[in-house]
Amino acid sequence: MVSYHLNTLTQLRAGLDSRAFSARELTVHFLNRIAVHDGALNSFITQTPEQALQAADLADKRLAAGESGSLLGIPYAHKDIFCTAGVRTTCASKMLGNWVAPYDATVHHKLNAAGAVLLGKTNMDEFAMGSSNENSAFGAVKNPWDHAAVPGGSSGGSAAAVAARLVPIATGTDTGGSIRQPAAYCGITGIKPTYGRVSRFGMIAYASSLDQGGVLGVSAADCAVMLQVMAGHDARDSTSAPVPVPDYAAQLAQPMAGLRIGVPRQWFTQGLAVSVAARIDDALLELEALGATRVAIDLPDAALALAAYYLIAPAEASSNLSRFDGVRFGHRCDHPRDLNDLYERSRSEGFGAEVQRRILIGTYALSAGYYDAFYVRAQRARRQIAAHFAAAFAHCDVIAGPVAPTVAFDLGAHSADPATMYLEDIYTIPVNLAGLPGMSIPVGFAGGRPVGMQLIGPAFSESRLLAVAHQYQQHTDWHQHMPAAYREDVL
């Protein structure tokens, strides 16, 4: 038995290219891991073993024909927000419980063309609204480090699946922290690229001016490989950025000497757990030892950012989710009395409580008489937050800080109080408002649960962020730690 799940993507690539093992063997190995472990974790909504084996056989044929490619024959999972023709896409909602998209998301199209092997679609907070993965019509996901803890959200299924090595790598999306926070809680590496870097076509919309697709993997080097395939301009997404994509893997070795790391004064004050702050300080010392210098910077107005986000995101969501009308697709209530009854009952039956709250807030913020006081004010605040980042980047190359105020909290800890749950996102939300790239990398543990450090860069500086994370991971082994219960091979 070969423990493929302990290998990096680079090692798996080398093994496939040298025929040490086949894509089918690799796929079977990970499918077996899913079959054994996912009953307890609930990280997948849909598993696709038959399609996976077909895709693996096709990859083996392409390999035998002399083809190569960074992801050819590599298994992965999609957050269940990316449309996949022929495989249902639920967004973890009863509304789309059995919906099969008639087309592929651009991200899926690219990964398919690259020969990557889809093993299934991962669990998430419904329509990506949540920070704990407890808002799923398909049940909560457990954190592989501690089954009493949440995996974070909204890409909680992808994070848990990667942390337990049920897949080598997975896609995610990040509107207010939904890649970085679950990556931090599960002790893995996640990257949310610059707004517009990865196509949103076929990625079910939550808040269109904030949503961005990205990667959750074991290491920065692995994430670089996957992001390379996903990134790039797409004419089918009008907000896609027409900016060339650098060779991320080739730039991982960028030197750290002279790198100025900005540390926001305001993020290390009250509200941040002391144990989390200590692990981040350790990581900063490590980066300094590698030649970087620490610069104190200011990122004020965190509370303002939170206020702006929790109006802008629901406002956009209320508009995006108006398409779910019980007529054109998705859930329809039984025996509607009239058209209005059909709309109202289909939507209140199909959407979960958090989605309904956000639709109501968003509708209110956009309604006559409140639009200027809420929505336009929030957009002004957004300008303020972006200006703070621009000012900070005059003094530093990257920003480092916490991803979340604490390590993963217990299942059920915040579910009774949505406003408290929102405070989880205080360090991640400003990055989305400004459209910047951000990462989370594992930097140790507190109370047995992983701690993540956030890295933030100017727009389109993904290669710099990946390089900083990679250099750190060359000198530390936090990213190689995995929960003991998932280390062994399954029979």
Add this chain to the structure above:
Amino acid sequence: MSLNAMQLKHVAHLSRIALDEAKIPALLHDLNAILAFAEQLQDPKLDALTPMAHPLDQSQPLRADEVTEENNRTALQQGAPAVERGLFLVPKVIE
């Protein structure tokens, strides 16, 4: 700027979401806790700032007005709850 029950019912109607009367007090409590964040936005320092709609201030690209999509009505209607002869079925709208 908090919501009362009457405003909530109006917003729910605009949202086309059926409200369960019994759940209105709890819902109001949750929504008003969220709206309390918005007090921050009244800060006068924001008055002079231009509202930001796109994080990179990109404008909408234009393209030639050409037909790029084929008619794939049958495939698109596969996920609809009720379809007949290529038409979406809804309850009778006009008496």
